[in-house]
Amino acid sequence: MTVLLIALGAALGAPLRYLTDRAVQTRHDSPFPWGTLTVNVAGSLLLGAVAAVPAAPAVTALVGTGFCGALTTWSTLSYETLRLTRAGARWHAAANALGSVVAGLGAASLGYALAHALTG
């Protein structure tokens, strides 16, 4: 059952990362990968909230491991950083890597705090 829930979450999360990335990119023309930052921050916020509440194992598998896990990515982030460095956009590369870590950690903390406040 857990395997099916993880699979279902991932089957939604991975295409949603692709679609979000496209949608964000159509709204700007800078080389900075805002789309990937968006999914990584949103996924960290949601997983932070899931981790804060005593969620059922089924919810953790579906939303946490499956959906948030497949929505967010390190492989895309690292490749983008490599390519920005290659393009000579060192400032963008550093901002992408360090900014993602700081924003992700902030989003996870915010999700955790919000879920705590809402559930009491």
Place this chain on the structure above:
Amino acid sequence: MTPPEFRVDPDVDLHVPADRAELTAHPATVLGAIAAGGVLGALARAGIQAAFPHPPTGFPWATFGINVTGCLLIGALMAVLGARPAHPLVRPFLGVGVLGGFTTFSAYAVDAQRAVAAGAAGTALAYLAATLVGALLAVQVGDAAAARLLRRRAAR
């Protein structure tokens, strides 16, 4: 600064004409390939994480290894795809799906946050830095190793 076809984003880069066109041409096939790959990647990640669990104050070795390995493989995959023609679904399936679903940023951020909350700020900081450095080194190594193999093959 960058030529119009210079790819930054391996998932989808709208500066690349083929990426721009792929969703309108075959939406169900592309999204299906991404979903199928994502399921395989996520299940592999979940299996490894379940085999090597870590306490809230411990170093998440499983996720660290998963993320660094995934970065190594995306570097190699994109180098191969940049050098030789491939089926249009290879990048969506393997890159966006399998490797995107295998690696995870949310577990990275949340595990670090939980370690801080559990009083292990040192472990959290070490984990944050080790993954960042490991991921960036791995993608470079994957890219360089694949490029070298491709050159050796071409020279033969």
